[in-house]
Amino acid sequence: MKLDEFPTKFPKLPGPMPIWHGTVDAVQFRSLCEQVARGGGKLVALWGSDELARDAGYALHVSLVTALGMLCLTLPLPAERPSYPKISDLFPCANRMQRATADMLGLYASGSNDRRKWVRHRAWPNNVHPLRKNFDGNAVFPTETDAYQFVKVTGDGVHEIPVGPVHAGTIEPGHFRFSIIGERVLRLEERLGYTHKGTEKLFERMNLEQGAKLAGRVSGDSTVAYAWAYAQAVESVTGTTPSPRAMALRAVLLELERIHNHLGDLGYLGNDVALAFGFAQFWILKENALRLNNELFGHRYLMDKVVPGGVACDLDAQGSERILQMLKHLEHEIGILKDIYDEHAGAQDRFLTTGRVSPDLAAELGLTGLPGRASGQAWDLRAQFPCAPYDKLDVRMTTHINGDVAARVTVRFEEVLESMRLIRLILDQLPAGELRVTVGDAPENALGLGWVEGWRGEILIALHTGKDNAIHRLHPHDPSWQNWPVLEHAIIGNIVPDFPLINKSFNLSYTGQDL
Amino acid sequence: MYQIIKQILRTGIKTETPPQPDDALRVEIQNLQEQILRHVGGALAIRCVDAGSCNGCELEIHALNNAYYNIEGLGIHFVASPRHADMLLVTGPVSRHMQVALKRTYDATPEPKLVVAIGDCGCDGGIFGESYASCGKVSNVIPVDVAIPGCPPTPTALLQGILTAITGSTKAENT
Numbered sequence: 001m002k003l004d005e006f007p008t009k010f011p012k013l014p015g016p017m018p019i020w021h022g023t024v025d026a027v028q029f030r031s032l033c034e035q036v037a038r039g040g041g042k043l044v045a046l047w048g049s050d051e052l053a054r055d056a057g058y059a060l061h062v063s064l065v066t067a068l069g070m071l072c073l074t075l076p077l078p079a080e081r082p083s084y085p086k087i088s089d090l091f092p093c094a095n096r097m098q099r100a101t102a103d104m105l106g107l108y109a110s111g112s113n114d115r116r117k118w119v120r121h122r123a124w125p126n127n128v129h130p131l132r133k134n135f136d137g138n139a140v141f142p143t144e145t146d147a148y149q150f151v152k153v154t155g156d157g158v159h160e161i162p163v164g165p166v167h168a169g170t171i172e173p174g175h176f177r178f179s180i181i182g183e184r185v186l187r188l189e190e191r192l193g194y195t196h197k198g199t200e201k202l203f204e205r206m207n208l209e210q211g212a213k214l215a216g217r218v219s220g221d222s223t224v225a226y227a228w229a230y231a232q233a234v235e236s237v238t239g240t241t242p243s244p245r246a247m248a249l250r251a252v253l254l255e256l257e258r259i260h261n262h263l264g265d266l267g268y269l270g271n272d273v274a275l276a277f278g279f280a281q282f283w284i285l286k287e288n289a290l291r292l293n294n295e296l297f298g299h300r301y302l303m304d305k306v307v308p309g310g311v312a313c314d315l316d317a318q319g320s321e322r323i324l325q326m327l328k329h330l331e332h333e334i335g336i337l338k339d340i341y342d343e344h345a346g347a348q349d350r351f352l353t354t355g356r357v358s359p360d361l362a363a364e365l366g367l368t369g370l371p372g373r374a375s376g377q378a379w380d381l382r383a384q385f386p387c388a389p390y391d392k393l394d395v396r397m398t399t400h401i402n403g404d405v406a407a408r409v410t411v412r413f414e415e416v417l418e419s420m421r422l423i424r425l426i427l428d429q430l431p432a433g434e435l436r437v438t439v440g441d442a443p444e445n446a447l448g449l450g451w452v453e454g455w456r457g458e459i460l461i462a463l464h465t466g467k468d469n470a471i472h473r474l475h476p477h478d479p480s481w482q483n484w485p486v487l488e489h490a491i492i493g494n495i496v497p498d499f500p501l502i503n504k505s506f507n508l509s510y511t512g513q514d515l
Numbered sequence: 516m517y518q519i520i521k522q523i524l525r526t527g528i529k530t531e532t533p534p535q536p537d538d539a540l541r542v543e544i545q546n547l548q549e550q551i552l553r554h555v556g557g558a559l560a561i562r563c564v565d566a567g568s569c570n571g572c573e574l575e576i577h578a579l580n581n582a583y584y585n586i587e588g589l590g591i592h593f594v595a596s597p598r599h600a601d602m603l604l605v606t607g608p609v610s611r612h613m614q615v616a617l618k619r620t621y622d623a624t625p626e627p628k629l630v631v632a633i634g635d636c637g638c639d640g641g642i643f644g645e646s647y648a649s650c651g652k653v654s655n656v657i658p659v660d661v662a663i664p665g666c667p668p669t670p671t672a673l674l675q676g677i678l679t680a681i682t683g684s685t686k687a688e689n690t
């Protein structure tokens with residue numbers, strides 16, 4: 001099948017995003033993936049599902065993006081020895097997704113040489129698969145020894161430094177294994193999965209209404225983006241259209257989330273290059289924003305404010321005015337701080353050329369979201385496939401090509417300013433309308449996709465419905481899946497002490513990929 | 516350099532001039548400072564362990580370091596090793612994959628040690644509960660002195676919880 005035939009052969013899913021879904025066979029599956037890869041498209045997510053109860057074996061699903069929009073392919077797999085053609089040769093980021101799908105569902109990528117486990121450590125044995133329907137989510141297994149084969153770097157003077165899972169700072173747990181010569185890093189290998197807490201299995205015990213709260217806790221720092229993506233998926237399967245007011249308020253919340261996360265990172269990036277002044281300044285600004293969130297919307301991080309059908313908060317004229325005042329102050333302060341960062345020789349010396357990912361490498365590895373845009377990967381859903389209210393705002397995407405820490409700092413500065421511009425435009429013409437419309441029933445066996453540009457990158461929620469509005473299967477997908485493997489490349493040739501800085505400049509989610 | 520100094524002077528000292536609604540907090544901070552001086556001889560070293568959280572609770576621990584809460588100014592600092600710590604701040608739920616690491620961190624912390632469990636998940640497993648992958652609340656894995664509810668608990672609630680722990684009370688106030 002030709003790639004451009006796909007949207008004519010298969011239906012577009014209801015909702016604001018250009019997403020087509022079709023069931024294909026293994027040959028078509030592989031060929032469509034090849035065409036997308038060749039045409040410069042990318043892989044957003046890969047997940048599986050257990051369809052035995054429907055007498056349909058298992059299924060493997062992938063979401064691909066081209067200039068047209070998203071193509072979602074479903075490949076049915078037999079109940080006995082379910083396997084599918086690997087796509088990690090086309091999209092290197094698929095490697096970990098394939099391994100996770102083997103751990104969680106026992107679906108194997110044929111032709112792949114990397115058969116190591118990924119999310120599984122010691123909580124369950126290798127012949128059981130938590131996302132199979134016959135797996136009891138409360139089962140507790142005797143803990144296994146966690147043997148994992150790291151790639152060994154050999155040669156004269158090569159040393160290994162293992163770090164984590166418990167880190168020195170207040171960050172999430174993960175294991176990093178550095179192979180070094182002197183201070184230079186030859187290779188970094190990540191081992192994640194420590195925060196795996198059964199999130200996907202838990203969704204399957206919930207109905208569409210209950211799932212919203214959990215979606216907002218897949219990765220707490222992106223709660224608005226996840227909650228919106230979840231709501232979008234539910235609205236797609238139930239045929240619900242939120243009011244223009246609800247959509248406008250969602251965008252205000254999403255941009256506020258982007259702003260406070262970027263401010264926090266800009267502060268920490270200063271801190272990591274011994275510019276404690278930057279931390280102090282940016283975190284005052286961040287705290288101001290969080291307090292205003294709490295005052296206006298009732299939660300510092302805006303959890304549970306985006307819900308299927310609309311929003312669970314409102315904004316009056318006075319509230320709008322408060323936000324505008326905050327933005328005015330922020331704009332002024334950021335102007336000053338940007339000049340200071342730009343002219344600070346010590347900071348720039350650490351930022352420039354550090355942790356560089358060239359645009360070519362970024363394209364090859366599928367670097368996405370904010371670090372992607374710092375390496376010339378011009379993808380931003382708000383600009384390319386804008387849903388309301390972004391469709392009227394002409395979002396200006398930020399891209400840079402240097403791909404170093406400095407570029408990731410600059411992208412953050414520019415995105416904060418753009419978010420401020422967007423919020424002002426939205427508040428200027430905040431439409432009237434219901435905050436939350438009733439969400440109807442969902443048909444059984446339907447697929448809904450929610451796709452939102454969070455501050456870190458694109459968040460996908462893939463929702464398969466069951467009977468009576470139950471969740472049959474839900475895969476939340478964080479852009480960190482794509483970006484963690486690229487971090488391993490970004491550090492090569494840099495010195496070990498620069499790792500915290502490079503890592504922070506990516507600021508990836510552990511919980512979002514460990515699930 | 517001149518720009519930096521000018522900005523610092525213009526910003527002023529946030530810690531001493533909290534906005535109106537936070538007077539309660541200021542009292543809390545001063546109160547806390549006295550307590551800390553009395554109980555730990557002027558300094559408290561805390562080691563954070565994320566044992567499987569959604570990272571929401573971490574955001575508020577980070578916020579404790581900002582100029583408004585200025586936790587370092589109170590003599591409390593976060594340390595890189597459990598061996599230097601008086602207190603563990605643990606966010607949960609404890610994933611089964613972090614169970615061993617958390618136990619080891621606890622064992623590596625010298626006596627006397629305090630453990631403060633953070634967030635609804637740390638208190639009772641929260642939305643994640645107990646499952647094949649989650650041990651649930653922190654006290655299912657290591658002994659806990661104080662548990663601070665909230666999703667996530669505010670920085671003020673965190674400060675109160677820390678205060679409660681060092682003054683020997685057994686339950687944090689629910690704010």
Ligand code: SF4
Nearest residue numbers: 569571634635636666
């Ligand atoms: S208490 Fe809330 S914020 Fe904290 S880890 Fe649990 S879900 Fe996340």
